[in-house]
Amino acid sequence: MDEYAVQVEDLTKRFGDFTAVDRVSFRVRRGEVYGWLGPNGAGKTTTIRMLLGLLKITSGRALVLGYDPSTQAKHMQAHVGYMSQLFTLYNDLTARENIRFYGQAYGLSRAELRHRQAEIIEMAGLQGRENELTATLSGGWKQRLALGCAIVHRPEVVFLDEPTAGVDPVSRRDFWGLIYAMAKKGVAVMVTTHYMDEAELCQRVGFISEGRLVALDTPDRLKKTHMRGQVLEINADDPERAMGLLKAAQQAGELVCDEIAFYGAQIHAVVPDAQALQPVITAYLASEGVRVSSIEWIVPTLEDVFISAVTPSHKRPE
Amino acid sequence: MRGVDNMREGLRNRIRRLSAIIQKEAIQILRDRGTLVMLLLMPVLEMFLFAYAVSLTVDHIPTAVADASMDAQSRAFVGALVASGYFDIDMYVADETQVIQAIDEGRVKAGIVIPPNFAAQIERGEAQALVILDGSDAASVSSGYSAANAVAQSWAMGLTVEKVARVGAASLGGDISLPIRTSTRVLYNPDRDDMIFIVPGLIAILLQVMTIGQAATAVVRERELGVTEQILITPARPIELLIGKMVPNLVLAVIVMLIVVLFGIFWFGVPFKGNPWSFVWLSLLFIISGLGLGLLISTVAKTQRQARQITLLFMLLCMLLTGLIYPRQPMPPIVKAVSNLIPATYFVRIARGIITKGVGLSFMWADVLVLVVYSVVVVVVSALTFKKRLD
């Protein structure tokens, strides 16, 4: 069996003059959780749709489980699972009926369907709710049910397009538990997300920006290789004022700094030399009456790296 | 004078809001080119469909003839029927009984019974020919009846002209009646006359369906998209939102009305006998009742699909019950009652009255009054049911 479930080489998609995906290459191993990250409109969904055979490939090569999605989509789709941004659940069917529908659509036998139904209901934590209308389920359940329906035919590759958008942290963790359980069984998972803490959980992540792959590695290595500058994490008594002061100093040219942004209530400043700037910033804020409770040179978070990787192109108007 | 200032400011804001909503709706209608083109072309298309579906449905109907006169006039009359292309004479039989037998056996679909002394009766202006049609075949009945009627009349017209030329107009004493009257056993559309008859009714139906559909889907679509909540939270009052949605659609409906009327006059040659201005004013009234009804539907329909289905139901009811095709007299009371709830029922009569017959308001004040009451009621009720909250 092939080690790679997905192999993509110079994949390109053009819509008229607009290049949505521009010569992208990557591979996803079986059992790997591969994060596919980028700003809105960067080409994430377009890439996945090409791999699913839903969009024509303009140029380049893609192999999913050894099938060419542009010519062998029908054969391939029996082994591929897909959960889109818009859950494709039928709101007027019950949870159980949704699973049955997708099971039948994938041609499962009656016995197997019964077996899978039970498995999926347990996996999604839907025991006792399996006969409720899908419309009445809350976000977390719906989303786990959608995943269940997407994998009812035991696919070997699963594409998840923003599966956790708008879902609360508890449900998101449960969901990632399911993703890991799948990967453990050897399923290749390619997932897009806007939650950078989720991206940290991927074994490897690719950053796509304006159709181009700008970085591809493990989260840990990306933090070392793709961060222009070092990150200072500042905890100040009045973070909003501290932010205002730092921004003013940056604009006045008194503080050499790539990027200053909130990270929750903390301020992350991306600077060329963290050690040298630590005392400077503390003294500056203190002189303006803002006490700094801590200022630390930290390993950047993936969010810092993401913003650093996509910002130069992001700042240009669309 | 703060009170007056406040009132003035309130009024100014109200006008500002209303014009904002009207403008927004208008931009949205104009920007959706595809739908706009559809809305403007569909009526024309539907008119063509109707025109040809009606005049060309069935021709060469197999026919049996029982001619008791066997004179020149009767032969000429049968000849004219054949020449119309609607009737093929398949057999000659002795009398009415045999005609009915032939129809019952399915050998023919129509029969023409001509009484004895046909030529003499024509001379006296009281000729009667009987056309018997196969009631089980609605299409044959429909086109056979209208064809027989039209042929008989146009043929009889020719006779009349002939007669006038021989006897002299004065001797007729101004009482120019048709010398031949066809009578039918299948009572069907007594004053049927193809497009002259169809076009005014069609205008009513097309406007009815369009106004209901436009108003209903415009509201429901916004609700489905989630726009409603964002607009509901502004100070705009329900009545302003309602009027704002009605005005641009009203303009659009008037344009469609003009297109259909002009097409009817210039393409299908329907004579417009009445006063155009009273027609315009009354159609405005009718359009408002339709838009109001559509808005009322939008308060019931939860999805666009439901709104479209209700509109479709109305279209069907309009076609069947308003007297566009089928006459309303023989309908059972309950069906009549239902048809009385559809504004088009009144406007079909009004449109025919003005366009075809050229009568004035005094002949149809009852229908006009009903439409006025109807419009006021639906608009007020939909304003009252239009929610300012989500539950």
Added chain:
Amino acid sequence: MDEQVVISTQNLVKQFQVKDGAVTAIDGVTLQVRRGETYGLIGPDGAGKTTTTRVILGLLTRTSGQSSILGHDSMRDTYRIRERVGYIAQQFALPGDLTVMENVRFFARVQGVSSAEQRRRIPDLLEFAGLSGFTDRLASRLSGGMKKKLALACSLVHEPQVVLLDEPTLGVDPVSRREFWNLLGDLRRERGTTIFVCTPYMDEAERCNWVGLMYEGRLIAHDSPGKIKQMVPGRLLEFKPSDFVPAWRLVPDLPGVLEVQTYGAMLHIFVDDPDRRGREIEAALAAQGITCEGMREIETRMEEAFISLIRKQSAGASDAA
């Protein structure tokens, strides 16, 4: 009434009628939002955040209790509220077939802003939202992040003193999300606007002055983010075990371990004494042949606090049942 309180609810209850009886979506919520504050309403899906926001705005009727904005009762003074507040609905949509400028103008006129005021305000507002370059673009053709900014601009065009935002950054990438929150920060600093926001993002909750945590229709915590984080006992250790499942089964039973949360392939462990317990956990796992990578103490974030508080609530609920 207290001039400093902008939004207030007292024992607010909202029930929805369903086939067999009623569902209680809001179950006696009492909260206050003070002038100039950024108030975050957080909670799991279906906790009642959106319903609460809608009732406060008078978009839904309340079953019992009180609710008001700027001293105006939500039910009685509906239109006075609508003239004075800004709102971005969850999964809102602006008319997509209008351009950016047409949208802002439409909302300005509906809100009764005079033409002269519009000429003064709209350019500033579009500049503020970073939309100056896109005035003629159809709203439906904006990127996700820009749509949110347009919605914000539309909700601010009548210069409201308070804005209510229901999950305004849903489905938006981190860069745009950051930009959106920077706009909110500017709004608060420069205009003193009171901001009420429902959010599923815990890092956004950290940026609020005050957080209300809703669970099954009730407000189970109501405090500053710092205080809420202190509600979770113990300190937090993070590490990545070489073999996840056995480690995850073993750790909760070790002494001094208060709570275990999973974080992808990592474990988050609340302990009484991080130095000591860290060493003990490493030793205990090593005995099973499991190594711990990157063992370190981290600050408790809203994320961990949220999960901990919600878990305790649902455990308490099922114990009671």
